[in-house]
Amino acid sequence: MMGQQVEQAALFYEFRLEERVPEGHLLRRVDAILDLSFVREHMAPHYSTIGRPSVCPELMVRMLLVGYLYGLRSERRLCEEVDLNLAYRWFCRLGLEGRVPDHSTFTKARHGRFRDSGLLREVFERLVEQCLRAGLASVEHVAVDGSHVLASADPYRRVARRDELPREAASRAVREYWEGLDETAPDLEGVERTAPKHVSMTDPAAAWSIKHGPGRFAYGLNAVVDTASGIILDVEAAPARLGDEPKASRIMVERLRKRHGLAPRVLTADKAYGSGPHLAWLRDRGIEAHIRVIEHLERHERRRQTAGQLPRSAFTYDAVFDSTICPQGARLAATKGDGSIVQYVSSVKDCRPCPIRAGCTSGLRRKVNRSRYEDVRQEVLAREATPTFQASLRLRRRIERLFACIKHNDGLHRLRLRGLRGAGEQFLLAATARNLKHMAMALTRAEPISG
Template identity: 50%
Template sequence: MLGPKQEAQGALFYEFSIDDHVPHDHLLRSIDRFVDLSDIRQHLSVFYSHTGRPSIDPELLIRMLLVGYCLGIRSERRLCEEVHLNLAYRWFCRLDLSDSVPDHSTFSKNRHGRFRDSDLLRHLFETTVARCIADGLVSGQRFAADASLIEADANKQNSTPKEDWDISKIDPADAPRAVREYLDVLDDAAFGAASEVDPKFTSHSDPSSQWTAARKGPAFFAYSTNYLIDTDHAVIVDVEATRSIRQAEVGSVCTMLDRVKDKFDLDPERIIADTAYGSGPMLGWLVDHDIAPISP
């Protein structure tokens, strides 16, 4: 028998549990078991005013950012739309059906403000690594190191060749944020001081990025994310961003090894890396620190 036509009707009361509608094998359920954000409010407390209107819960913003990172949602505007519509995302972010989602501009203000000034993302990363160590997933005996290229949001049309680039003409007071950050890292071994060689092109919108053809194709502006990995369970124990040049990438390994030693008392017996990491000053540094290099 033909059923009746379905028409949406309002109701005074609903009994609805978001948890019942999130599959048990959903990726976010697996992640949620290991996410501990209990101390971020204390970590950020000095970056909030004691007067004025209540702010958006920083744990909500971090959970939304995790959704974006894990599900490949790069646009903050789209992320807010997806969290508003998707029940699994709402469940992970601890939002009920009637709870509103923050405006996308809130992410930019916090990511470039409180989160960056407080080094919150580094704090969360190290908290996760500490949990992996406590659960026996990291032995700290055998490490691997490598770098990945991350394309910068910059293009050649908005750049200057090295023969026309004059940093002395930049006024920090009138410069945009990305340019001010570039000026701040001119003496940093991972950026300005990594090499005396001027890049072929310098981006106006993101001068810290490096013009590179490392992928053996058309050149582009990029950064390098350098990883230090414990090989027992492929756990990333540290990460360092640099310009996409070999000197900066190799130097970042020393930085990461020193940092995990100070932070977690991890002192590897050997480190695995490709040919570029096994020659010159890097090789001597490893020998001085009693770390056996395994490199072609």
């Protein structure tokens, strides 16, 4: 006989929220390692001492972490899920009767107190410190890379020049863009800057990218990762331009030194980081670069190179006298350099009677360009054949898998916030959530994570 459920209301219920969250649940494991006791003290200077009590900042941080742990990017939906899910309520310390804040509260806090205080950065950095102290991560061998993440910008709402952007009655993202132009760090030496092809009217800080099919506006998610553990040591948001990736890596390496007093021993990256100025910057800081060197010098050098038949490799550089020696033994003297390029020019007296002149140059003298960073380029090139270098290149692939997890598993394939600061906050939360998952698995390997 088919049974039928009959609802019978009880007068009293004995219910404990603590018992409804399984031992192996992800949030229970995360809660065991997450320490947010510093939040109130950190945020105290940014709140008034009078007036009505506001929403607890620790509650908002916990709710944001729930959203990034479970791929809930919409803050409206996040509030609905926290209100209904018992495990979320337990993690956020809301109990059964606690009131979930309105989704608009996050917007006000994000553009106000959270941004002014750098709270999200502080949460991330303290978690990294916890990983370093516990031996879960180190800076012995790190990988650096960047990945494009689509911006919240319509590709058809664009202008050709930034001067066409409105200054009066502009959106928040446009105002932040104009305010940030004067604060932008100088470009790296050896990186040629060209005017952007398109400028977004809704998010002008994003860069036009055609890396993955049709043109879209995007930001660069740049990260430093410990290759042994997969822990993210730092993240930095930048426009999705190839030339901004080395600059972002310098910012992150310097921040590791200032915040944690540590510098990587070995740094591996792809060929986009193999320019002479960047390799020299790493060497000056005692960091061993395992990066494939860009084979050719800058386009600037190739444009100025003569149409001679003898290649540049046929000439020998003399570091003692800072000159170049041709195959016939004549010296080419250094002239005034241009940027990172030094030009060496032969004497007409040497070239006129030279027996191989016709195969060397069609002019009266031969000119040879040499990078100011040729010594460090050769140093890294000699390292490429070593087994440790090849092993580093294989370990570098782990950061590619990390980007795949953040985009597809964690749902950060497209940004919701606009502006460079908004992109940076989303990257910080995504990295914090990813590190929490790594720590939860590393510290409690005995049982699989549920939830």
